[in-house]
Amino acid sequence: MVSCNLGQSTRSIYLALACLSLALHLVIAFFCLSVLQNACVPPASSSSSPCVPRADAERRQSVSHSSSSPAASSSNKPPASPRNEERRGRPANTLHHKERGSFSEVTQKAKRPAEAQRVKGHSRLEALFKHPLYNLPRPEPQEDDWLLRVKKDEETRDEGSEEEEEERGQDHDASNSYDKVSWTSDVETHPPWLRFHLGISRWELYDRKDPNLYQYIFNALSVSTSFSVQKTGGTQLKLLMSFPNYGQALLKPMKQSRDAETDVNLFYFSDFERHNAEISAFHLDRLLGFNRIPPTVGRLINVTTEIREITTDDRLSRTFFTSPAGNVCFYGQCEYYCSTEHPVCGRPHMLEVSLATMLPDLSLAPRRSWRSPWRRSYSRTKRTQWEKDPAYCDTVKQTPPYSHGTRLVDLIDMAVLDFLMSNMDRHHYETFEKFGNETFLLHLDNGRAFGRHSQDEPSILMPLKQCCRSFKVQYLDTLSLYCRIRRSTLLRLQLLSLPDFRLSDVMRESLAQDPLADVAPLLSEPHLSALDRRLKKVLKVIATCQDSHADVIYNDLVGNYED
Numbered sequence: 001m002v003s004c005n006l007g008q009s010t011r012s013i014y015l016a017l018a019c020l021s022l023a024l025h026l027v028i029a030f031f032c033l034s035v036l037q038n039a040c041v042p043p044a045s046s047s048s049s050p051c052v053p054r055a056d057a058e059r060r061q062s063v064s065h066s067s068s069s070p071a072a073s074s075s076n077k078p079p080a081s082p083r084n085e086e087r088r089g090r091p092a093n094t095l096h097h098k099e100r101g102s103f104s105e106v107t108q109k110a111k112r113p114a115e116a117q118r119v120k121g122h123s124r125l126e127a128l129f130k131h132p133l134y135n136l137p138r139p140e141p142q143e144d145d146w147l148l149r150v151k152k153d154e155e156t157r158d159e160g161s162e163e164e165e166e167e168r169g170q171d172h173d174a175s176n177s178y179d180k181v182s183w184t185s186d187v188e189t190h191p192p193w194l195r196f197h198l199g200i201s202r203w204e205l206y207d208r209k210d211p212n213l214y215q216y217i218f219n220a221l222s223v224s225t226s227f228s229v230q231k232t233g234g235t236q237l238k239l240l241m242s243f244p245n246y247g248q249a250l251l252k253p254m255k256q257s258r259d260a261e262t263d264v265n266l267f268y269f270s271d272f273e274r275h276n277a278e279i280s281a282f283h284l285d286r287l288l289g290f291n292r293i294p295p296t297v298g299r300l301i302n303v304t305t306e307i308r309e310i311t312t313d314d315r316l317s318r319t320f321f322t323s324p325a326g327n328v329c330f331y332g333q334c335e336y337y338c339s340t341e342h343p344v345c346g347r348p349h350m351l352e353v354s355l356a357t358m359l360p361d362l363s364l365a366p367r368r369s370w371r372s373p374w375r376r377s378y379s380r381t382k383r384t385q386w387e388k389d390p391a392y393c394d395t396v397k398q399t400p401p402y403s404h405g406t407r408l409v410d411l412i413d414m415a416v417l418d419f420l421m422s423n424m425d426r427h428h429y430e431t432f433e434k435f436g437n438e439t440f441l442l443h444l445d446n447g448r449a450f451g452r453h454s455q456d457e458p459s460i461l462m463p464l465k466q467c468c469r470s471f472k473v474q475y476l477d478t479l480s481l482y483c484r485i486r487r488s489t490l491l492r493l494q495l496l497s498l499p500d501f502r503l504s505d506v507m508r509e510s511l512a513q514d515p516l517a518d519v520a521p522l523l524s525e526p527h528l529s530a531l532d533r534r535l536k537k538v539l540k541v542i543a544t545c546q547d548s549h550a551d552v553i554y555n556d557l558v559g560n561y562e563d
């Protein structure tokens with residue numbers, strides 16, 4: 001009896017002990033798992049580039065961090081926190097409840113663009129932008145290297161007393177400067193668009209390293225518009241939107257579903273412009289390290305309150321109508337697709353659009369438009385010279401401005417960008433007149449890019465292919481005559497072809513920063529993989545060229561970068 005009782009109590013003691021040990025094991029296992037998971041997160045920066053040995057990369061990274069960038073060290077550097085007053089503006093109070101939700105979600109997202117899509121806490125995009133190739137030192141900008149400046153107080157006083165307003169209008173050098181409105185020379189008082197304008201230099205449109213610029217622009221473009229009219233020039237419908245802080249943006253509306261592939265039989269200038277192409281082009285250009293496209297963001301706009309009710313443009317307001325489905329539509333007046341057959345419609349009021357930050361007014365910063373030597377024939381029957389003559393580039397190389405400086409390699413950069421996004425519509429490009437021929441090319445108007453993902457268009461790479469020819473003229477011995485691609489461009493392209501920085505991955509992550517990414521991805525997966533496929537093709541063309549020539553690379557990194 002006693003032994004039976006004893007046996008029972010021993011059994012319950014064993015059982016209790018077993019339970020305790022099981023619980024302990026569970027706690028230990030749980031603890032180990034969480035520690036292991038943290039230990040597995042990859043480091044924030046990687047330097048597995050073939051271009052720079054690891055130790056070297058780290059050394060350079062610390063060097064480039066300590067040397068401040070030109071714009072960052074200038075007086076144009078914005079403060080650390082965004083100014084929220086730009087976000088005030090009129091609420092979209094006529095919105096349907098559901099729409100209001102999505103609108104505020106989208107603008108909410110605009111508050112925190114830096115929160116990139118991360119893979120287990122690891123941002124490939126951040127790692128890419130930390131790479132030395134994206135932090136190359138620039139020469140200290142001189143006064144002439146900035147596009148604009150704010151007039152000093154004394155200058156404004158002097159000019160005011162002279163009462164020579166008219167003359168000033170004609171003789172418009174005025175050192176390309178801004179009169180004061182409500183801001184002072186203190187950069188803290190400047191609205192985002194003015195910071196952008198004052199940061200434009202001879203070498204790039206914006207400083208990618210300025211941590212706030214993009215966020216500022218983002219926020220500024222997400223307030224309600226106060227004014228909208230049709231923008232003249234160009235062939236398809238676009239609007240000029242103004243914001244309460246005097247900022248302006250070029251609006252292109254969504255015209256077709258994002259994934260609709262361009263009809264193969266459509267002539268290249270007949271394709272609809274795509275709002276998501278404008279946005280994606282900005283991101284791609286930034287990823288390639290060019291910084292030659294004005295910051296462009298997507299957002300939902302209320303076509304009733306932000307266009308119809310406030311526009312002073314009769315040509316535009318006359319074209320509004322309500323569709324049988326109850327959606328508010330309009331079509332405006334322009335050369336292509338401005339008709340009842342091609343309306344732009346809200347759902348019922350909300351419409352996806354792209355907003356590109358406007359460049360400084362032409363009266364302040366005149367631009368020069370250049371015909372691209374490789375422009376397509378816009379005639380349906382004629383072929384252009386470059387299509388007929390394989391030695392076409394030899395002529396281009398001897399013709400100013402391509403015969404000197406960096407113009408030819410700039411053109412090649414543009415061809416690479418266009419090939420990657422399959423943009424066949426680069427008939428012209430622009431530069432800022434102030435900088436003469438020694439300046440970057442503006443990559444404006446990218447609405448016809450990203451039309452087709454299933455095909456690549458080899459003719460877009462013609463500048464790169466045709467310029468790779470053995471060409472020597474005894475008396476012309478300029479370096480740029482023989483070189484076809486910038487070394488910095490080639491090294492970045494190689495970097496973007498590595499698994500750690502794969503172009504499609506960084507592009508996906510970059511695009512996720514856009515407010516419209518909440519509605520749907522800006523580029524579908526097939527478009528993203530097309531980027532990787534095309535990048536391989538570009539690298540192949542360069543490698544083939546290097547196989548037969550020694551003078552393929554234009555070394556723009558002399559003294560700045562060794563691999």
Ligand SMILES: Nc1ncnc2c1ncn2[C@@H]1O[C@H](COP(=O)(O)OP(=O)(O)OP(=O)(O)O)[C@@H](O)[C@H]1O
Nearest residue numbers: 233234235236250294356357358359444445446447
């Ligand atoms: N962000 C910008 N800021 C200021 N001006 C701009 C901006 N983007 C474009 N423009 C100007 O507006 C003009 C028309 O814009 P865009 O080329 O995008 O229109 P488009 O209808 O596509 O023209 P096209 O049919 O000729 O290709 C451009 O040539 C350029 O000079």
Ligand SMILES: [Mn+2]
Nearest residue numbers: 425445447448
């Ligand atoms: Mn266009």
